[in-house]
Amino acid sequence: MIEQLIIEGLAVGACYGLFGVAVAIIYKTSDVVNFAQGEMGMIATFVAFHVLTVYNVPFWLAFILTTAFAILLGMLIEFCFLRPAKDPTVLGFIIITLGAEMLLMGLAGWKWGAEQKDFPFLLSVQKMHKIMPGVVLNEWSIGVFVLSILIMIFLFLFFRFSKLGIAMRATQQNVNAAKIMGIKVERVFSITWAMSSLIGAVAAMFFAARSVLDPNFMMEPFMRAFAAAVLGGLASIPGVVVGGLLMGIIENIFGYVWPEWKPIVAFVVIVIVITIKPSGLFSKHYVKKV
Amino acid sequence: MLAVKNIETWYDLIRALHGISFEVKEGSIVALLGSNGAGKTTTLKTIMRLLDDDQPEKGTVEFLGQRIDRMDTEEIVRLGISYVPEGREVFPELTVMENILMGAYTRKDRRNAKADIESILNQFPILRERKDQQAGHLSGGEQQMLAIGRALMSKPKLLMLDEPSLGLSPLLTREIFTIIQRINKEGVTILLVEQNVNMALKYSHYAFLVENGRIVRADKPEILREDKDVKEFYLGIATETSVKGYKRYRRKVRFR
Numbered sequence: 001m002i003e004q005l006i007i008e009g010l011a012v013g014a015c016y017g018l019f020g021v022a023v024a025i026i027y028k029t030s031d032v033v034n035f036a037q038g039e040m041g042m043i044a045t046f047v048a049f050h051v052l053t054v055y056n057v058p059f060w061l062a063f064i065l066t067t068a069f070a071i072l073l074g075m076l077i078e079f080c081f082l083r084p085a086k087d088p089t090v091l092g093f094i095i096i097t098l099g100a101e102m103l104l105m106g107l108a109g110w111k112w113g114a115e116q117k118d119f120p121f122l123l124s125v126q127k128m129h130k131i132m133p134g135v136v137l138n139e140w141s142i143g144v145f146v147l148s149i150l151i152m153i154f155l156f157l158f159f160r161f162s163k164l165g166i167a168m169r170a171t172q173q174n175v176n177a178a179k180i181m182g183i184k185v186e187r188v189f190s191i192t193w194a195m196s197s198l199i200g201a202v203a204a205m206f207f208a209a210r211s212v213l214d215p216n217f218m219m220e221p222f223m224r225a226f227a228a229a230v231l232g233g234l235a236s237i238p239g240v241v242v243g244g245l246l247m248g249i250i251e252n253i254f255g256y257v258w259p260e261w262k263p264i265v266a267f268v269v270i271v272i273v274i275t276i277k278p279s280g281l282f283s284k285h286y287v288k289k290v
Numbered sequence: 291m292l293a294v295k296n297i298e299t300w301y302d303l304i305r306a307l308h309g310i311s312f313e314v315k316e317g318s319i320v321a322l323l324g325s326n327g328a329g330k331t332t333t334l335k336t337i338m339r340l341l342d343d344d345q346p347e348k349g350t351v352e353f354l355g356q357r358i359d360r361m362d363t364e365e366i367v368r369l370g371i372s373y374v375p376e377g378r379e380v381f382p383e384l385t386v387m388e389n390i391l392m393g394a395y396t397r398k399d400r401r402n403a404k405a406d407i408e409s410i411l412n413q414f415p416i417l418r419e420r421k422d423q424q425a426g427h428l429s430g431g432e433q434q435m436l437a438i439g440r441a442l443m444s445k446p447k448l449l450m451l452d453e454p455s456l457g458l459s460p461l462l463t464r465e466i467f468t469i470i471q472r473i474n475k476e477g478v479t480i481l482l483v484e485q486n487v488n489m490a491l492k493y494s495h496y497a498f499l500v501e502n503g504r505i506v507r508a509d510k511p512e513i514l515r516e517d518k519d520v521k522e523f524y525l526g527i528a529t530e531t532s533v534k535g536y537k538r539y540r541r542k543v544r545f546r
Binding site: 163166167169170173174176177178179180181182183184 | 338340363364367368372373375379380381382383384388391392393395396440441444
């Protein structure tokens, strides 16, 4: 029984982790917490829903179209909302992303309406596969595991070995020095937002398949994923993933024991962690030597 | 090679440079000297276009006959100017190797870049030892060498160094200056900003004194070294005299 709970928690947690990574990538390169992340994923999911139901395209094509849309959306938001801001403070950035969130939510409500819809996802939550004696896993969870592992491996290799990935880390550590190296920092930010939006959209589609699709459906997953990311330490991608997984397990086990407390247990854990170790469980922060 | 003509730079409502003009000849080591807040760093930052987009307010900067005072920083780097900022500014959480790689960001020729990394590691053996360490864990002198090595990776024609001796022991300072001299002998023109006037005058071919955002003196180091005012106010060789045997006073000089 406990194995079943842990495995299911891990699946949900991987999804939180994936979405948390989307938040963390932007935070890592530009120190902005993107509160519009959930709604960017929501809009992308609606686009997928639209092409699937209205144009009846096969799922793989809808998936590709959606990822392309998500990339463009991320770049567009960075270009329209964040780039024009001149010397903004952290608070200013937060307000900007909150504004973008409201705008996207309004757009979705206007185009697709506020009623709840079923998202026709390729992998179903009902179809179970027996993977171990006593443990069953639905298709959805298997999909989450495979995809998040692939994305994590890609991100690890990208940030460790590719020139662009190293340049992105360099930009985060010192924007002016990055400029001096000849790095086009604006392009780096643009790519960052594109990547983050893409990963966020993929995670959002998984969330939509698990619950329902309406303009508000990403609010709660976003809060949880964000909390999970903070739990692991926002600045380190492995930390965020582990935070997500932990969050999933805690939530699932507590949800089984005290179902009525399930929605809040995650946040209680966060509050405790933040009071004891404010920078998150796995963060290492470099203090500049003068 | 580099011609700065009459630049004026403002920080909001404060004018930091009041029309600075100077020239850097190809193959030389040129020093900009002066005390704190004189505007030396601002001059370099203005050339690199690291300040606000509308700076310099007035004047022109030409590099190899091309106006660069409205270009983007990364274009200037591509043209062949490399800048070692004040206080090193290495990327603390990247390894030494990754830092050096970032220096070659603008280059397309991967194979030659590899050879250059090798030659830089040969020039700075200490960096080879620390290759896989985080740059933030290096000592000040090692970081300075890393910053210089990183700047050389872009194959600059002009290397601008801001206070390379900052926070280093006299021994390390001398080592850094010998390195600078060697780089210069290999054909890189050098523009140097220093507070350590003594050292800078020893190694440079031409020097400009900056004060309150203006250039107040320009001459060969041999001549500046012998100058009475420079001796007293920059080199700290005291010529305080006492009038009537008991009252001591400080001579004041305005270079204007």
